[in-house]
Amino acid sequence: MHRLGIVSGTGTARKRTVPALRESDVCRVSVVHGRNAGALRQLxxxxxxVAVTTDLAEFAARRDEYDVVFVASPPFLHLEHVEFALTLGKPVICEKPLTSDRAAPARIGALVEAAGVPFVVAHxxxxxxxxxxxxxxxxDGELGAVSTASLQWSFWMNHDAPSASxxxxxxxxxxxxxxxxxxxxVDLALHLFGRPEAVRARGHHARSTRTADTVVATLDYRAFAVTVTASQSAGPALNDLLVTCEHGAVRAPGLLAERSLDHLEILTADGSRRVDHAPVNLYRAEIEDFCRHLDGAAHPGTTLHEAILATEIMFAAQDSIDVGGAPVRIGPAGES
Known part of the structure; x- marks a missing residue:
């Protein structure tokens, strides 16, 4: 049984990760750090x-009580908290996105490489x-070569929620x-299709004046394109993935959501078929899969390299937005 220590665990981790692991036979939460003393008392x-503390020094002093560190803070704190976690000499899981700071990915990459510990980003x-x-x-090319694909995750953000600030x-x-x-x-696009060559994007300010709260980005590959839509100001009814290929298509209705997908639809000239899937607690699975990897299983999650590339793509999308949707090149591996 692996034991998980959580840094900044009074937000998403308290709501999702800690409850998800209560019934796990692979990993359990043993120590949680956070700045909100009231939320820690509730936890x-x-x-x-579970031992709780508001002091990172105390969290470090308890290092013998956990085997894996989960950095669950917002992205603007990831550089600081990843650097701290790596000093503990433990494998590290970092919440997504890797960072919201354009200068931080290279620094995080260097820190992880120097530490030499297993590292994954939680997607x-x-x-x-x-x-x-x-x-x-x-x-496997079961439906032939990919012709086009689209992915969307939209939701209606509560601007009064603490995280909105x-x-x-x-x-x-x-x-x-x-x-x-x-x-x-973006992460799923990298997982399914690999590194794109360029990004084009348009952004709109539907309700937010400071950020583009609705974005449509096109990831250009050598022989096809992938459209990624993200909105904090739209309904979630069509948060689907669709891949069209030479000899058919596959649709994952509602894939981009907090619950696991219950079925895939595979469509060909001969008709369509539905493949059902049993429910999975995604927030348990992402932690358990990493722990199984530490025990020798295949690596199932988002690697540091992929997380850095996702950050590069998202900033390239913003650069494209800033110049009216012109393409912004994504350098080959090693140039990120």
């Missing part, structure tokens, strides 16, 4: 076996059978909606 009341959508099947369909500040949450829900679509 300790709900999970009496829960990858950790489900439907995505594994979807990737196999594409890579930093999500809508470009210096903290990033300059556009891709850095929020849209990063999931």
């Amino acid at each position: 300790a009341d709900a999970d009496p076996g 829960q959508l990858r950790h489900q059978p439907a995505v594994a099947q979807l990737r196999s369909l594409i890579q 930093w999500k809508l500040d470009p210096a903290l949450g990033g300059p556009n909606a891709l850095f929020d829900a849209g990063v999931h679509a």
